[in-house]
Amino acid sequence: MSLSPKKYFSVTKKEWNGLVVLMILIALVLVAPYVYQSFHKNETIDVKDFNAAVARLKGTGLVDSNTTANATPFRFNPNNLPPQQWAKLGLTEQQIGTIKNYEAKGGHFNSKADLKKMYSISAEDYKRLAPYIDLPEKAGYVEKTNAVVEINSADTLKLMQIRGIGSGYARLIIRYRDRLGGFYKKEQLKEVAGLDSLTYQDIIPFIKVDEAKIIKIDLNKATQNSLAVFPYLSYKQRNAIVEYRNQHGDYKELADLKNIPIIDDVLLRKIEPYISLK
Numbered sequence: 001m002s003l004s005p006k007k008y009f010s011v012t013k014k015e016w017n018g019l020v021v022l023m024i025l026i027a028l029v030l031v032a033p034y035v036y037q038s039f040h041k042n043e044t045i046d047v048k049d050f051n052a053a054v055a056r057l058k059g060t061g062l063v064d065s066n067t068t069a070n071a072t073p074f075r076f077n078p079n080n081l082p083p084q085q086w087a088k089l090g091l092t093e094q095q096i097g098t099i100k101n102y103e104a105k106g107g108h109f110n111s112k113a114d115l116k117k118m119y120s121i122s123a124e125d126y127k128r129l130a131p132y133i134d135l136p137e138k139a140g141y142v143e144k145t146n147a148v149v150e151i152n153s154a155d156t157l158k159l160m161q162i163r164g165i166g167s168g169y170a171r172l173i174i175r176y177r178d179r180l181g182g183f184y185k186k187e188q189l190k191e192v193a194g195l196d197s198l199t200y201q202d203i204i205p206f207i208k209v210d211e212a213k214i215i216k217i218d219l220n221k222a223t224q225n226s227l228a229v230f231p232y233l234s235y236k237q238r239n240a241i242v243e244y245r246n247q248h249g250d251y252k253e254l255a256d257l258k259n260i261p262i263i264d265d266v267l268l269r270k271i272e273p274y275i276s277l278k
Contacts, residue, residue, distance in 0.1 A: 077134045078109045089129060095120045111135050148206050151189075152182040152213035164202040169195060179229045182214035184273040191231075216276035219257075220250040232271050237262055251277050 071090030080103065086096045098120035109115055112133045116126045144163045151159070156170040165173075176192045177183060186204055189195060217230065219241065227238040240260045245251060248259075254275055257263050 071128075073129075073132050075132050075134050078115050079103070089132075091125070095125075109135060146206070148208050150210050150213075151186075151207050152177065152210050162203050162206045164199050169199065176231070179231050180214075181216065181230075181274050182211075183209050184211045184214060185209060211273065214273060217274055218276045218278050220245065220277060230271075230274070232267065232274075237267075253277065 072088045074088070076085065076089070078099070083096045083100065086099065087093075091099075099118065102118065112130055112135050115121060115129075115133060115135075121129075143161065145161045147161060149158055149162055151173070154174075156167065156174060159165050159170040159173060160167060172192050172194050173189065180188070183189070186207055186209055189200055189204075189207070190197075217227070222242070224238050224242050227233055227241070230238075233241070237260075240262055241257070244256075244260050248256075251257070254268065254272060254277065257268055258265075
């Protein structure tokens with residue numbers, strides 16, 4: 001038996017209710033965006049508050065400020081540089097405070113690279129300041145000059161300014177100088193172990209000697225131990241000098257040393273610049 005067209009297109013009450021609910025849900029979905037916008041209007045950004053926040057950040061040094069615009073570059077050594085000078089170079093208060101805390105804890109800048117390692121110094125700051133930093137590029141590097149160096153008062157860095165003298169030669173020269181008490185003539189540099197003749201010839205024009213800076217030996221107070229470092233005397237000679245004084249009393253003049261058989265005129269002339277008789 002076939003269904004009539006009327007019965008085929010009929011809708012039950014349950015189906016009709018479901019259709020109504022579906023239409024309501026579709027309407028809600030379409031209307032929802034408009035309802036949401038009406039209750040959540042976009043808030044306008046307060047530019048004044050934003051600018052104030054940026055200003056506060058600049059005060060902490062966490063963002064770049066306009067201090068570099070008024071910076072006055074000059075050649076400087078960063079060690080113990082006053083805060084006012086750092087400010088002239090364009091650094092913020094926080095950057096300066098970080099550097100001063102580093103120094104207060106015993107920190108020292110030996111080269112430009114040391115300043116570059118400071119976390120408070122940005123890459124831009126370092127690039128701007130590097131040409132004015134009065135320090136070598138790297139630790140251990142010393143700029144060579146044509147200046148004449150007084151050898152009895154120079155430290156290793158001063159000696160290393162002479163072309164041909166590196167840290168190794170500088171240490172050898174100072175070590176031997178300290179044993180002698182100082183140099184009284186340039187030719188004594190030939191006695192420095194490890195210093196070759198070619199280097200000697202190269203450095204001689206840039207060295208001068210001040211005999212007044214020689215540390216002399218008081219022969220009437222010297223002991224065998226105090227004489228032990230002096231390179232011109234052997235053990236037997238040191239012992240003889242002390243024993244002669246013990247037996248005959250203080251030395252009155254340098255010539256008294258001639259009474260010691262193992263001290264000849266050649267040695268006497270060699271040690272004369274180092275002897276004092278008080």
